[in-house]
Amino acid sequence: MNPEFSDDLLARLREAFQRTRYDTDGVLAALGGAAHAALGRGEPELAFRASQDAGELGTLIRLLLLGSAEPAAEVEAALAPVPVADALSAGLLTPAGESLRAGLDVRPHGTGDTPANAGVAGRGEQGEWWVISDLDSDLLGGEVPPEHVLGVGHASLSLVRATIRRPVGTLLDLGTGCGVQALHGARHAQRVTATDVSSRALALADATFRLNEVDVELLRGEWFSPVARRRFDQVVCNPPFVVGPPRVDYTYRDSGLAGDDASALVVRQLPAFLTDGGIGQLLASWLHVEGEDWADRVTRWLPAETDAWFVQRDVADPGLYVGTWLRDAGIDPSSPEGRAKAGAWLDWFADNKVQGVGFGFVTLRRAEVAHPTIVCEDLRQAFDDPLGPEAAGWLDRVAWLQEHGDELLETRFRVPSTVLLESVAGPGDEGWETTIRRLHRTDGPGWQHEVDEPAAALLAGCRGALPLSDLLELLSFAHGGSAEELREAALPMIRELVRHGMVEPA
Known part of the structure; x- marks a missing residue:
């Protein structure tokens, strides 16, 4: 069952968060730098201790960020003017004896800067939001359900940092999930459209957008079907790019297509949905197959008249790759279930002569020249600067050449x-x-x-x-x-x- 948030409940929730300063700056100030950094590493004890002296904000930190069961009276005070009964009905809270726990992940997310060009009026102009998603496997205490809606993870943050932020008229967030790419897109696009195949993802993204007073058009459907015959100035996509057997265990990561066909599908079809000179950017994975150059593989995905920049950030060993994604879903690789899934996955890799799985960023431009530029290169060194400005500069330099x-x-x-x-x-x-x-x-x-x-x-x-x-x-x-x-x-x-x-x- 998908959660349902009324406009009144979201307005009250926004008021509660603003009153308690449950935002990125407020949480950092309450926890301090050391505890905040430890929390980002998955070490919550310092944050638990620091939150004890933070009053109602501390209650929200323990409830919504740390997954703690908090006394009902303290939760009611911290969330005022939100009626606890309404929060329970919407799935925001769940009973835990005489206490209450979070039923959903609601956390502050911000850019830490001010927009050069804000496309939508409201809170989103400030680059400061609250994002609603499902609880991760650590807070659930086990495997996530098939319709799990992922929050703001490392992959989505890397795409945020890799996206070009120049003003555009229209932007499409393909496979929006919790909606984080659309939130960032609303700061530089006049109109934003977000799609997803999952009705639960759309319900949570819709709640996120309304909570932050950001106007986004939401459409449901597979891949590009919801926007057939439409074109956009910019398309961003964090697709279900996990490679392996053609199955769907979790909608947030699995496409039902074999191998790297999900990434190939997006690369092949995306340019047709761009305006002339329009830009597409996505995360993607590609197979490293015995006897084949990865650059040749991904180049074959491209349609004609498309400038393309494939940047490979990592290549994972198949065994490490399988273990990482099993743990991400909350499955112990040493359990009988984990061993069975890992065995089938590794058998598929072996049958298809897969030696590694590449991961990286793809920047596409609907070219206006007879001979477009295609570059595939490794960028595996560590660097702190976001890739978005570099991608914009790369396209400018390619156009000059x-x-x-x-x-x-x-x-x-x-x-x-x-x-x-x-x-x-x-x-x-x-x-x-x-x-x-x-x-x-x-x-x-x-x-x-x-x-x-x-x-x-x-x-x-x-x-x-x-x-x-x-x-x-x-x-x-x-x-x-x-x-x-x-x-x-x-x-x-x-x-x-x-x-x-x-x-x-x-």
Whole structure:
């Protein structure tokens, strides 16, 4: 049975949260930095202790964030003016003897900044919300149900950080779940549409949107069917991308399609729902199959006239992958059920010669050129900056190359101040000898490129004064070799460095 929240109940709940300061700043102030960080690591004891001195806010923290059973009178006071009977009826609370527990996960979520362009009036403009979802397996004390609606997890947060936040007219959140991508989208899109196949997910997302006074169009159906024949300026999608046998144990993670077919389906179909120049971004998984390059695999998914950037953030061993997703659903991998599910999963991997499971981000653009750009690359190093601004810059740089790609020799380039040349030297017959020269961009994802001595010398001359052709002529005199040979070697390198923001037109 799906929860039902009246507008009156949500208005009262919003009033209670505002009165008690049950928001991201209020919770952090009540718990302190150490306890808040420990809670994020799944270590709640410090938060339990800190919340004891936080009054009604502390009651809400223990009730809604820590899963504690709290005395009914204290819950009633903390949630005032919400009638406890109404909260019980809606499924927000559940009885626990003479105490009350949370029946749903309701937690603050914010961006920590202010919007450059808010598309919808109301609380959502401030980038501060409350998100309603189902309790996770830890708070349930066991396996989650098949219709479980996932809250704001690491995957959804990574997509939030990877999404481009430029103003758009229309945005589609495909497979909205608890609605977190649509909340963030409402800050830069004038109109937001959210879809899901799960009626429970739509019910909780609808409650989240109304609680935060954010206007979102909600539609139910599989994949793109609810928005047939419509186009959007931007599409974001956190699909059920878990790979394995074609089954649906949990709607939040399983598509019923075999292997990585769910990710392939979204990549194939998404560009048709974009306006000209529109952008799609999604999380995806792909199989690493024996004898096949993963880049070749995902490239085959693409329709024509689509710029695409596949960024692989991780590759998981099949055994580790299966164990991780079993635990995510609240199943002990050592239990009889866990062993049976793991065995069937691993058998499928073995039968299909799967050596690993890749995971990462996909950025797509409905291209307006005859020869779109497709790049697949690894980005497995740690970095703190969000990927969204980098994705926007990548698309800008690709568009520049598509327009000016035939004019590179006439272009004056410069190396940004954020790019350094690192040298590694080893002992040689005549002292220290440079063995590695590495170009390193110190901002964004921290791209690195190894270069040889002539390339380093060429880049040293990229100070915006001379066109590339003149620099290559000078390099041919200094290092030997014909200018034509140098051009053939330099142009692919320059294109790649431009895409990575390590060389730019002056």
